[in-house]
Amino acid sequence: MINCEIKNWQGETVGEQTLELKTAKVENASHIVHRALVRQLAHARQGNASTKTRAEVRGGGRKPWRQKGTGRARAGSIRSPLWRGGGVTFGPKPRDYELKMNRKERKLALRTALDSRSVDIIVVENFSEQLPKPKTKELTSALTRWGVEGQPKVLMILSEIAENVALSARNISYLKMLKASNLNIQDLLTAGKIIITSEALAQIQELYQ
Structure with a gap:
């Protein structure tokens, strides 16, 4: 079970939300997550x-010189x-x-990986209405208020990616956005912090439980 505080656009705590996921047993957890990660990396190879x-x-069809x-x-071929x-x-x-x-x-591996990152998960309210037009500076300020400043990589999970949010985020080099329905092991494990909207958290509960 993951208990998370919900933060608003200003970075203030406004409530709590719980995520209950069935995870692998402790003795098998690292093995099954590792298998899933190796599978994903292997499938990325062309x-x-x-x-x-x-x-x-x-x-190389002609013998280059006589035998003796x-x-x-x-030598029998120049293409040896x-x-x-x-x-x-x-x-x-x-x-x-x-x-x-x-x-x-x-x-199961996906749920286990997400559960293992519970300390690094930050749940926020849906903020698409806060960005009526694309504004990278506004989104960067919000990330600072949520406490993810200075992270080498931040993963943001949304239920739906609004156009203005996507345009605001595309110039932030350390931020990657994913839909809740497209989670993958590699991004979950490599992100320094994981930001999830409350709607996306509910969707994850529904999809992966």
Whole structure:
């Protein structure tokens, strides 16, 4: 269970909200979160690295010199892996890095990761109405009032990302915005602070429980 104070636009505490999530057992928690993180990082790989073998390199069909009598080492092709411009031995070929993990396990890992960051979670009221037009300075000031100044990376989770909020946030280099329905392990674990609106917290409770 996560108990959070709710802050308003001015940074004042105006209430409390609770998030109850079923998490993994203590002895299994780090293992299942690690598996989910490795899976996400693996799926981010394109897997399109490719090299040519000696059979695929153009040329090299003719024997460069006769087998005996020249004093040189015998050679059958100028595209041997031993030659400059030749093929590559055991080089990478296009492959799929997909790792399988059950949907229930993925959700459990996500809930466990979120629960482990309970100390760094800041819940705020929905503030989209406070930004009737794009204003980065106003949003930066609000982040300072909420206590996230000086963090190398801040994750903001919203139920819906309003256009003016997105435009106000896009120039803040350390801030990343996500919808509650698009949570992922990597962002949850790497963020210094996590800001969640009260609406997004309720949506997380509904979606991931």
